Amino acid sequence: MIGLSTAAEVRAAEEVLLAATREGALMHRAATGLATVCLRLLGRAHGTRVTLLVGAGNNGGDALFAGARLAARGARVTAVLLDPARAHPAGLAALRRAGGRTTGPDGDDGLDRADLVLDGIVGIGGRGGLRPDAARLADRAATGPGIPVAVDVPSGVDADTGAVGGAAFAAVHTVTFGAVKPGLVVGEGRGHAGEVHLVDIGLGPLLAPARAHQLTDADVAGHLEPPGATDDKYSRGVVGVVAGSAVYPGAAVLCTGAALRTRPGLVRYAGTAADGVRAAWPEAIVTDGRPGDAGRVQAWVVGPGMGTDDAARSLVAEVLATDLPVVLDADALTLAAREPELVRGRAAPTVLTPHDREFERFGVAVGADRIGSARRLAADLGAVVLLKGDATVVAAPDGTAFVNATGTADLATAGSGDVLSGILGSLLAAGTPPAGTAAAAAHLHGRTGQVAAARGPIVAGDLVRRLPEAVARVRGPVLGDSGA
Numbered sequence: 001m002i003g004l005s006t007a008a009e010v011r012a013a014e015e016v017l018l019a020a021t022r023e024g025a026l027m028h029r030a031a032t033g034l035a036t037v038c039l040r041l042l043g044r045a046h047g048t049r050v051t052l053l054v055g056a057g058n059n060g061g062d063a064l065f066a067g068a069r070l071a072a073r074g075a076r077v078t079a080v081l082l083d084p085a086r087a088h089p090a091g092l093a094a095l096r097r098a099g100g101r102t103t104g105p106d107g108d109d110g111l112d113r114a115d116l117v118l119d120g121i122v123g124i125g126g127r128g129g130l131r132p133d134a135a136r137l138a139d140r141a142a143t144g145p146g147i148p149v150a151v152d153v154p155s156g157v158d159a160d161t162g163a164v165g166g167a168a169f170a171a172v173h174t175v176t177f178g179a180v181k182p183g184l185v186v187g188e189g190r191g192h193a194g195e196v197h198l199v200d201i202g203l204g205p206l207l208a209p210a211r212a213h214q215l216t217d218a219d220v221a222g223h224l225e226p227p228g229a230t231d232d233k234y235s236r237g238v239v240g241v242v243a244g245s246a247v248y249p250g251a252a253v254l255c256t257g258a259a260l261r262t263r264p265g266l267v268r269y270a271g272t273a274a275d276g277v278r279a280a281w282p283e284a285i286v287t288d289g290r291p292g293d294a295g296r297v298q299a300w301v302v303g304p305g306m307g308t309d310d311a312a313r314s315l316v317a318e319v320l321a322t323d324l325p326v327v328l329d330a331d332a333l334t335l336a337a338r339e340p341e342l343v344r345g346r347a348a349p350t351v352l353t354p355h356d357r358e359f360e361r362f363g364v365a366v367g368a369d370r371i372g373s374a375r376r377l378a379a380d381l382g383a384v385v386l387l388k389g390d391a392t393v394v395a396a397p398d399g400t401a402f403v404n405a406t407g408t409a410d411l412a413t414a415g416s417g418d419v420l421s422g423i424l425g426s427l428l429a430a431g432t433p434p435a436g437t438a439a440a441a442a443h444l445h446g447r448t449g450q451v452a453a454a455r456g457p458i459v460a461g462d463l464v465r466r467l468p469e470a471v472a473r474v475r476g477p478v479l480g481d482s483g484a
């Protein structure tokens with residue numbers, strides 16, 4: 001699990017470490033890690049051209065010291081000082097000693113011929129969008145030939161939320177120090193950060209326990225254990241699906257199929273798409289009756305493609321009245337937004353899986369702070385909120401949050417959300433805590449998209465077909481398997 005630390009959490013840990021280390025030591029660690037990544041990206045230093053965009057704070061100091069290291073190895077380094085009188089003095093001296101040159105914001109910045117551009121305008125001390133001089137340079141860097149590399153945080157991106165309030169540096173790589181900040185992996189900031197490289201400067205043990213996390217395959221593998229010798233179809237968790245309609249069985253077929261393929265045990269379906277589900281999935285136990293007629297289950301998924309009329313409302317209410325974990329998706333979200341008390345009154349876990357428009361039905365637009373918005377709705381409803389997007393966010397009522405690290409834009413295809421809710425229902429039926437389980441489902445869904453899209457454009461049915469391969473990929477190699 002990768003902890004995501006806010007600027008305040010990083011600063012608090014830095015203060016302790018700064019007091020315990022000699023002056024400048026932390027910045028040297030940061031700059032060494034930064035220069036190492038730059039060298040890797042450049043392939044060599046000698047003869048390359050590097051432009052540093054240098055603000056008035058320590059972020060500019062990092063850029064200057066890294067630039068000095070590259071200059072010492074033969075790179076031609078130009079530092080553009082946005083505020084020459086306030087540029088980090090020791091960093092500036094180091095760069096000059098190593099043969100680097102400096103210029104003001106209106107001088108020859110070399111951006112039109114740079115091999116690499118380092119954005120040291122602002123880091124975690126930045127507020128709002130970039131000021132005009134900085135914005136102009138960030139803009140020129142974006143259209144120039146150099147690899148754009150952000151120091152710690154792309155300037156103009158809010159490190160905590162990923163909000164971009166105006167002009168911002170568009171990086172392809174971000175070299176971040178001490179801990180990954182949430183704003184690098186969520187919202188607009190994610191697109192501005194590109195690939196994130198974490199440099200260890202020794203903060204680890206001093207950081208407060210993170211309240212937001214990213215899962216790795218290894219974290220999710222625990223949700224996808226193969227059956228053991230004593231398992232039977234019931235012991236693996238039985239999922240109930242209430243979805244689709246006689247006219248539109250597609251959502252029910254996708255959701256049921258995804259539930260079956262994630263942790264094959266037993267899936268029960270109840271609803272008016274019974275004929276379609278039976279035809280597609282003879283493995284499912286199907287009734288055209290009500291949820292109560294389906295037989296025992298350990299978790300429900302309700303909503304995809306079921307409509308929002310009185311009949312649908314009564315099905316959603318029936319499922320929510322159980323003491324079982326429930327996933328509310330699609331039409332069930334519209335209904336729950338009309339009657340949030342149906343969710344608030346529950347003792348058993350509820351997971352809501354809105355995209356932005358569905359989220360808005362609960363009364364507030366998502367806005368630029370996706371983690372914050374998901375946390376607020378989760379706290380309000382006493383439920384887990386899985387807010388879908390290019391980086392899906394999961395939040396629990398206590399503020400614990402996850403940002404998904406897998407996926408591909410190919411997942412933006414009709415029915416993809418139905419597959420996610422089927423995966424989630426299947427994992428929840430095992431009885432694991434709902435927020436981590438929802439994050440695991442988003443992770444597997446994203447991996448499935450990556451596996452499926454590797455062969456070309458995809459439809460949602462491809463996700464269901466490729467789920468077993470994605471599960472195997474997340475589980476990782478079996479120990480002792482030589483691959484023969």
Ligand SMILES: NC(=O)C1=CN([C@@H]2O[C@H](COP(=O)(O)OP(=O)(O)OC[C@H]3O[C@@H](n4cnc5c(N)ncnc54)[C@H](O)[C@@H]3O)[C@@H](O)[C@H]2O)[C@@H](O)CC1
Binds near residue numbers: 128
């Ligand atoms: N504290 C430490 O010991 C360490 C700090 N490090 C670096 O220091 C950074 C934080 O440094 P600072 O606290 O000095 O702050 P920053 O360097 O992030 O930003 C402060 C400067 O940016 C200007 N600024 C703020 N918003 C702006 C905007 N929208 N447009 C243009 N300029 C703006 C401010 O006027 C100020 O001069 C980290 O991000 C990291 O890069 C690293 O060297 C690791 C060690």
Ligand SMILES: Nc1ncnc2c1ncn2[C@@H]1O[C@H](COP(=O)(O)OP(=O)(O)O)[C@@H](O)[C@H]1O
Binds near residue numbers: 355391413
């Ligand atoms: N640009 C994107 N990049 C990555 N994943 C995406 C992107 N757009 C959508 N997704 C994912 O695809 C799924 C779409 O779900 P949803 O909008 O409910 O579709 P549908 O209602 O058609 O089933 C979500 O899991 C979402 O996170």
Ligand SMILES: [K+]
Binds near residue numbers: 059121122150152
């Ligand atoms: K920066």
